[in-house]
Amino acid sequence: MSQPSLFSAKTWTVTELTRHVRTRLDSDEALQDVWIQGELSNVSRPASGHVYFTLKDASAALRCVIWRTEARRIKARLQDGEAVDAHGHISVFEAGGQYQLYVDDLRSMGEGTLFQEFVRLKAALEADGIFDPARKLPIPALPHLIGIVTSPTGAALRDVLDTLRRRLPLAEAVLSPSPVQGAEAPTSLVTAVRAAQRQNPDVILLVRGGGSIEDLWAFNDPALARTVAASPVPIICGVGHETDFTLCDFAAALRAPTPTAAAELATPVTIGDLRDSVTALQGRLVSALHDVLLTGRSLIQSLAYTLGLLSPARRLESERQRHDELSRRVSLALTHDLGLRTVALRGLMQRVNALSPAAVLERGFAIVSRTSDGRLVTKVAQASGHMQVRVSDGEFRVHKN
């Protein structure tokens, strides 16, 4: 399309022309995603929340606007004279007849340099395996001792302690203090992390509240990042806000978006959980004992039954039975014995009978005894006075003068 001549037949309205210019600018892709370096001037922040300023260098100026929503996100200081890199797209504010930069990101010049440095350092550490997920230590569920590396005066420490008090007052915290910004901060933080490690905590919180990228820069120190990665104690890093990332975040066992979140991640089990588990154990204990007692009771019942079987009364009964049996056997034996003896006695009696004088008398002999003294007369000389003569069927008396 050829450039329209001022003397062409068509006369444009201001709106038409402005819209045309705007369309041309909006369709130029190079102008939709640009970084522009310059110095801030005429910074104005009306109540609307939008920010207006002019970006200028030695020989030119560019009107700029940051909408409220973007302005809230941008952390660089917006002050006249500040050298910045602004990012956004070029368009036209039709009502003012102005082309301007609609800013969606803005960094102080230093910040831009630092960002490039961050990218470079991160790549170097990554190549050394410092961020390897395999070397990250697990976070213990119930820490006794929690190391905290931060400034003793910062809001971060207060947030962490408040969170620990709320979630796990059973624990103990040990602060290893260090400045968290300034030239000395990286070395001091390394020393503080090591001192914290020597206390043998279960976990270490490396925290700092929010700030600009310069404020947080100490946490991008490669030596500190290496110390964090090599820590024998798991480290949870919570620096700045959700959107801030530091090299320590990548090197740590766990990254937390904020110091408060770091304290929460360090206490996965809270005192409420512990109360619940103690209560649950109490319940289990009571029902276990109940079961034991029930088992015991049925044991007692079965013992009582067994005991009944073994009771003396029963024993007595069986002894009695045994006794009866024995007596029966004894009497049987006795009877038998008696029988035998009777037979023997009969034989004996026959033999005794055989010796009896009666049998001799049957054969004609007589037994003579003196009446006076009952003595047998076996010699003639013994015969005197009255004598008894016994024969087989009786006795008679004789007298010798």
Place this chain on the structure above:
Amino acid sequence: MAKSTSRKTPKDLTFEIAVAELEKIVASLESGQIPLDEAIGLFERAKALLEHCSRLLESAELKVKQLEGDEAQPFEEDGS
């Protein structure tokens, strides 16, 4: 059989150790393999452990120290 568990009085035990012993006692009581007289003894022990744990939970107050060199000193919080 001699008890292998340490028979420290509960108040000398940390929360975890007390809870671990409690878990063990409850599990063995639940097994039903414990003679009655021994079970009663274990129950008494468990009761003492439970009371100790509850007391620890109720009285828990975050202890905070601050390192000076390698010395842990009491931490004095700013009243801010």
